[in-house]
Amino acid sequence: MTHTEENTMKYTLTTLMLTASLAWMPQLATADTAGNVAGGVSGAISGALPDQSGAPLPQVDGEIRKVDATAGKLTVRHGPIGNLDMAAMTMVFRVKDPGMLAQVQTGDKVRFTAERLDGLLTITSLTVEK
Ligand SMILES: [Cu+2]
Numbered sequence: 001m002t003h004t005e006e007n008t009m010k011y012t013l014t015t016l017m018l019t020a021s022l023a024w025m026p027q028l029a030t031a032d033t034a035g036n037v038a039g040g041v042s043g044a045i046s047g048a049l050p051d052q053s054g055a056p057l058p059q060v061d062g063e064i065r066k067v068d069a070t071a072g073k074l075t076v077r078h079g080p081i082g083n084l085d086m087a088a089m090t091m092v093f094r095v096k097d098p099g100m101l102a103q104v105q106t107g108d109k110v111r112f113t114a115e116r117l118d119g120l121l122t123i124t125s126l127t128v129e130k
Pocket residue numbers: 078086087088089090091
């Protein structure tokens with residue numbers, strides 16, 4: 001066996017291994033999705049608490065104070081949020097859907113639902129009050 005052939009063998013092996021690991025990528029992606037499912041399961045566990053029995057999230061009244069399209073965030077002056085044990089205040093929320101940012105302008109009155117997703121307070125649905 002010449003050195004060239006040996007190198008070719010090594011290259012082929014490396015390629016095979018790479019291919020094998022690449023073939024695993026979709027599995028990893030699935031595993032990641034499974035991780036989200038696991039997150040949902042832990043959410044379901046916390047949902048077993050008496051005050052979170054999977055009821056629909058309460059609609060919260062708010063007024064848009066600032067739209068930060070770059071950061072994907074909204075500053076909202078909001079009323080009490082029962083599901084988050086939060087009193088009325090002005091604060092920054094992440095939005096679940098970036099499209100929400102295009103629906104609102106500073107000063108708009110809105111009704112929204114908010115949840116803690118991945119540890120971040122997130123507006124999960126939003127409607128503008130006309
Ligand atoms: Cu708040």
